[in-house]
Amino acid sequence: MSEPKILLYYVFAPVADPEAVRLWQRELCESLGLRGRIIVSPHGINGTVGGELDACKQYLRRTREYPPFAALEPKWSEGTALVDAPEERLHGVERGARWQRITDFPRLSVKVRDELVAFGIPNETRVDSDGVVGGGVHLSPQEVNDLVAERGDEVVFFDGRNAWEAEIGRFAGAVVPSTRTTHDFIAQIDAGDFDDLKGRPVVTYCTGGIRCEILSAAMRTRGFDEVYQIDGGIVKYGEAFGNDGLWEGSLAVFDGREALDFAPGAAVIGRCRVCGAPSNAVSNCSDPACTHRFVVCDAHAGSPCEEHAQAA
Ligand SMILES: [Zn+2]
Ligand SMILES: [Zn+2]
Structure with missing residues (x-):
């Protein structure tokens, strides 16, 4: 083959x-x-x-x-x-x-499934032949940079992934919700955790773009009135700008010891949960029943998460 x-x-x-x-x-x-x-x-x-x-x-x-x-x-x-x-x-x-x-x-x-991405709002999400109704404005990678050049610090990046993914790579100055699954986003938004962003241009982003199709619409429905999303997500942005754009660090991938860099010399922004050493490696908790993922250095690969370290 x-x-x-x-x-x-x-x-x-x-x-x-x-x-x-x-x-x-x-x-x-x-x-x-x-x-x-x-x-x-x-x-x-x-x-x-x-x-x-x-x-x-x-x-x-x-x-x-x-x-x-x-x-x-x-x-x-x-x-x-x-x-x-x-x-x-x-x-x-x-x-x-x-x-x-x-x-x-x-x-x-x-x-x-009742949703393509499990945000827990299957009955709220509406689609028509043009896609998700009420989603954020799509920006190409270049348009993301243009927006930031124009509006400066007013622009805020909003991470649409699970929090552990952002530990090793994110857009400069991004807001990272403390989410363990996509289900957690709506609850935190509804609780008002991000209400201070409501007057600002918000650029949502995720790995390949699918999560932000839903997330950006949910945010607009909840009173964020200037919401954008990146066409093709981090992957397309990283392919366009490598380490020379607004993205910093590595893209988290499935295998805990692997991370994707868009070019050699990507910044290492993660810190080992155990010793604080710089690292871009994410690992599972050593307890096989635990779903926590977090940054570790080589020496501390295979460590338990904080919860399970206390229990031990
Ligand atoms: Zn360490
Ligand atoms: Zn654990």
């Missing part, structure tokens, strides 16, 4: 019968020998599928034949590239999006 290709994509569009789409997608992938993960919801589809180049092309053509998905524009990736795998379950606990290698895909998984 030649080097596999991966398609990464999401489309927000009304899906009248998600179960029928699930069955169709499963059959399509099986017939083409593709594996990966697909989530279908009444709001659209989110997939990472991999296989032979010709099979990927056929998959794309057939999927676009369904009118709601006609505008599907995937990101093509090599088989060894990191792919977005939102809402995976690890240790039985639902998490936000994380990144995983296609080689880790043991099989094909096609599921129906």
Whole structure:
């Protein structure tokens, strides 16, 4: 088998019968020998599928034949590239999006969920043929820089990922909610934790952009009146500017000892939770039942989290 290709994509569009789409997608992938993960919801589809180049092309053509998905524009990736795998379950606990290698895909998984990203607001999110209704204005990487050049310190970056991801990399001066899963965002916003940002231009960002489609709309609904999101998320911004833009540090990826740098010499902004040494490595708590992730240096890899250190 030649080097596999991966398609990464999401489309927000009304899906009248998600179960029928699930069955169709499963059959399509099986017939083409593709594996990966697909989530279908009444709001659209989110997939990472991999296989032979010709099979990927056929998959794309057939999927676009369904009118709601006609505008599907995937990101093509090599088989060894990191792919977005939102809402995976690890240790039985639902998490936000994380990144995983296609080689880790043991099989094909096609599921129906009530949301593409589990923010816990399935009935609030509205989509039409143009995507999420009421979301933040999309900015290209260059437009992000232009906005900051124009408005300066008034602009605030808002991290739409889980807090541990931001420990090793984030936009300069970003607000990082203390979230362990995407479920936590809405509760903190509703509690008024970020009300001081309501008069300011807020740029939401996440790994590949899908989380901010929902988050930016939820923020606008809750009184943030100038909200932006970055087209293609951190990945596209990092590809455009490397270490020379407003992004600082590394992009957190699935494997705790791995982090993605957009160029050599990326700043190391993380600090080991145990000793404070600079590090860009994120690791799981040594307790296999614990879902905490945090920064450690080489010497302290495999340490317990604060909770489990006290218990020991
Ligand atoms: Zn250490
Ligand atoms: Zn722990």
